[in-house]
Amino acid sequence: MSSRTRDIPVYVPEKPVKLLDQFRSWLRANHYRYQTEQTYVHWVVTYIRYHSLRHPREMSTPEIEAFLTYLATQRQCSPATQKVALNSLNCFYRKFLKIDFPPLEFRRSRQYRRPPVVFTDQEARAVIEQLSDPFKLMAELMYGSGLRVSETLRLRIKDIDFGQGQLIVREGKGNKDRITVLSDQLHDRLKLQINLASSYYKYDRQNGVGPAWMPHALARKYSGEASQLGWQFIFPSNEPAKDPQTGIIRRHHHHPDTIRKHIKKAAQEVGLVKLCGPHTFRHSFATRLLESGYDIRTVQELLGHSDVSTTERYLHVMNRGGLGVISPLDRG
Incomplete structure (x- = not known):
């Protein structure tokens, strides 16, 4: 495959x-x-x-x-x-298998509570500046909209609403759709990326490349829509590949490992030693919003967390280390 x-x-x-x-x-x-x-x-x-x-x-x-x-x-x-x-x-x-068994008794793993790794705003922007498009744009979407890397790569042209300044995440974690914010600064470059995806689409239509892949539920609900421009991935791969399920040659999106490698290299180039990756931009998005005073329920909804306790993790890393406590050395 x-x-x-x-x-x-x-x-x-x-x-x-x-x-x-x-x-x-x-x-x-x-x-x-x-x-x-x-x-x-x-x-x-x-x-x-x-x-x-x-x-x-x-x-x-x-x-x-x-x-x-x-x-x-x-x-x-x-x-x-x-x-x-x-x-x-x-x-x-x-x-x-329909084989039941009594309650299990086994050694439980030890719980280690680790706060999420977060970029400062300066670090996030420094890493982003080391990237070039389309990977720079992907990182900016993760930082500016709180997307997971898989959600970024699976964005389709129709998911972007420039007029409302928002984007729709389809079938995110937990199989849920959600709406999140879209930075005004990204509109022009996103339109350029969509134009690139549209040119791939036209080329593929002329050369017999199959329609965009769609999950089973969407394929049944929107039969035939995969051949329409709106359903094409915003970040298409450079080359078509064979669909392992049907054998159809399609143009899929970039692979997550590709953006991970680019971000790791960019972080090294700016001298960051903290363990970071694409998901660090999502952590940083949540932390910046909480630092700005947004309600935790709003942040929870933008991130697509089913439980607010997951969002509350970011309260421990916002503003300052040590749960926001100011060091005695920093007091006037």
Whole structure:
């Protein structure tokens, strides 16, 4: 599979024979997001490999408990990672295989509460200035609109509303749509990027390249719309690639690893030693808004957090370190 199309669902036979293909088919039939499918399959495969490729139907409570304990004690996974592994196996056994088991007893991972890494405004702008378009524009959207890297790359032409100064995030985390702010400073360069995407679109139409990829739900709801200009990705990849599910040659968007590499290099060039990446711009967006006095519920809505406690993390890193306490050395 091309790295450019890694977020397009892999092909699964109509009547799958292999157990993992059957699991994938069941997940899709029950409308799980493809990222969830990838995660669940990954942890089921890791679980099977840990138990020397034994068939899952031959294993039950002791094997699941041993695997989850191994994640905590040997791999030292975070509580969040261990919980994802548990959710994956719960879904696989209880929902898919219809095999129930009693409450599990296993070693829980230790909780380490780490505040998010945040750029100062000066650092964010310095990193951005080291980038060139389209990656500079991607970083500015993440910092100026609070987008995740995947949300940035999946933006389509129709998602930009210049008149209202906003953009729409389609099927974000939790499979939710949301509206967030669009900086006035980005309008002109965004229009240039859309013109570039439009030129790719015209070229592809003339040369037999297939329509833009759409998730299953959207493909069913808007049948035929993928061939329209509005549904084209704003940040198209340089070359078309084969759709792993259908075999159709399409032009997908840039791969997330590409922008990650550019941002890592830019941070090194300006001398930043903090561990940072594309998501740091989103953290910084939230922190800047809270520093400016915006209501935490407003920030929660712009970020698309389902729980306000997730947004509250940024209260601990705004203004100053140490929960906003002023050092005695800095008092007049």
